[in-house]
Amino acid sequence: MExxxxxxxxxxxxxxxxxxxxxxxxxxxxxxxxxASFVRNMNARPDCELPFYLATLGVSLLTAxxxxxxxxxxxxxx
Numbered sequence: 001m002e003x004x005x006x007x008x009x010x011x012x013x014x015x016x017x018x019x020x021x022x023x024x025x026x027x028x029x030x031x032x033x034x035x036a037s038f039v040r041n042m043n044a045r046p047d048c049e050l051p052f053y054l055a056t057l058g059v060s061l062l063t064a065x066x067x068x069x070x071x072x073x074x075x076x077x078x
Contacts, residue, residue: 011045011047014045017041018038018041018042018048019038019074019075019077031062031065031067031070032062034067034070035062035070038070038074039058054073054077057073058070058073061073
């Protein structure tokens with residue numbers, strides 16, 4: 001019998017989990033890795049991919065080194 005390593009999870013639960021790691025990273029001042037982690041986690045699941053307008057906003061926040069803006073964006077997705 002073959003068992004899958006993937007566990008079925010609701011979208012809301014997945015987004016919550018994907019949001020936790022970048023929040024922790026960004027509090028340490030590593031915004032670039034926090035953003036990369038968040039985008040990678042969200043894009044790993046088709047029903048959680050960031051819409052183009054949010055990705056564009058995210059790039060603007062990263063360019064401005066706006067950690068508070070990123071935290072707000074992540075919290076708004078929960």
